[in-house]
Amino acid sequence: MRKERFSELLETAEFYILSGNFRAAVKVLKDAEKIQRDFRVYYNLGIAYEGLAQKEDAVDAFQAALEFDPENEKAKEHLRRLIEEKL
Amino acid sequence: MKQFGVIGLGRFGRSVANALVERGFEVLAIDRDERCVKDLEGKATVSLVLNALDEKALRDAGVADLDCVIVAIGDSIEDSIMVTMVLKSLGVKYIVAKAQDDLHGKILARIGADRVIYPERDMGIRLAESLAAPKIFDVIELSTTHGIVETPLPKRFVGKTLGEAKLREKYHVSVIAIKRKAPYMTKEGTPELKEEVIIAPGADDELIEGDVLVILGAYTDIDKLTGK
Numbered sequence: 001m002r003k004e005r006f007s008e009l010l011e012t013a014e015f016y017i018l019s020g021n022f023r024a025a026v027k028v029l030k031d032a033e034k035i036q037r038d039f040r041v042y043y044n045l046g047i048a049y050e051g052l053a054q055k056e057d058a059v060d061a062f063q064a065a066l067e068f069d070p071e072n073e074k075a076k077e078h079l080r081r082l083i084e085e086k087l
Numbered sequence: 088m089k090q091f092g093v094i095g096l097g098r099f100g101r102s103v104a105n106a107l108v109e110r111g112f113e114v115l116a117i118d119r120d121e122r123c124v125k126d127l128e129g130k131a132t133v134s135l136v137l138n139a140l141d142e143k144a145l146r147d148a149g150v151a152d153l154d155c156v157i158v159a160i161g162d163s164i165e166d167s168i169m170v171t172m173v174l175k176s177l178g179v180k181y182i183v184a185k186a187q188d189d190l191h192g193k194i195l196a197r198i199g200a201d202r203v204i205y206p207e208r209d210m211g212i213r214l215a216e217s218l219a220a221p222k223i224f225d226v227i228e229l230s231t232t233h234g235i236v237e238t239p240l241p242k243r244f245v246g247k248t249l250g251e252a253k254l255r256e257k258y259h260v261s262v263i264a265i266k267r268k269a270p271y272m273t274k275e276g277t278p279e280l281k282e283e284v285i286i287a288p289g290a291d292d293e294l295i296e297g298d299v300l301v302i303l304g305a306y307t308d309i310d311k312l313t314g315k
Contacts, residue, residue: 014277014278017270017278018270018271018272018278019270020269020270020295022296022297023296043277044278047270047278047279047280050268050280051268051270051280051297052296052297053239053240053268053297053298053299054297074277074279
């Protein structure tokens with residue numbers, strides 16, 4: 001049941017991201033985080049924060065994502081670019 | 088085409104000369120140290136070993152006819168002041184002089200430098216500003232009072248059109264571009280972002296949370312707008 005709810009929240013968050021409603025995506029992803037913490041939650045959170053130009057939050061989220069999948073090239077690339085932009 | 092002179096080819100002078108050459112200007116580069124001049128040979132249009140305190144030598148080199156001369160002497164305040172005076176008496180149209188501190192700068196301005204620059208101080212201030220105010224991502228300085236600044240869209244304008252935000256009427260600034268991260272779906276089915284830049288946005292363009300505005304205006308007006 002929790003697993004279904006979790007997938008549902010992730011899908012909703014991705015829908016919000018793709019429709020450009022990053023604020024709503026963050027809210028849904030925070031709910032998903034309470035059920036389960038994994039790469040997809042934090043990666044999407046990073047994308048949503050980046051879309052909102054909240055760079056520090058985006059950095060934190062991509063770093064958290066990399067804890068679950070340290071070799072993920074996309075997350076690494078986002079992180080690298082965000083840190084470069086912040087300097 | 089504009090012709091520039093750079094006197095004093097230390098690190099600062101060299102980088103100014105190189106940057107001007109790269110932008111396609113003619114540059115006459117002068118230093119009394121042969122080694123510094125050698126570094127610029129083949130890059131600057133003409134590079135000369137010359138004592139810039141020698142008014143006749145400068146005149147013979149054609150310095151008086153240049154559009155702008157940059158005094159980039161860094162090791163001796165006395166020499167930088169003397170050379171600026173010599174350039175003034177030669178009738179150089181526009182003299183830019185590098186100052187090491189406030190007193191040096193005041194003297195340079197007093198004796199006729201058209202523009203005094205403080206590269207070390209300005210770099211230090213800019214670095215401190217960028218560290219202290221992460222809201223402002225980047226600044227292109229047009230003058231000491233005006234510039235182009237990138238700043239996140241202040242919350243109070245979210246959802247308004249550029250016309251409704253009345254930035255020109257209220258803050259006397261122009262939005263020259265809007266940068267925005269647009270979402271899309273990758274082939275693997277994950278959300279991704281690409282940067283979109285709306286150049287010269289119109290009054291009907293809507294401002295969205297997360298937008299970064301590229302604004303042209305006076306720093307004091309930009310600060311009012313960003314609530315700094």
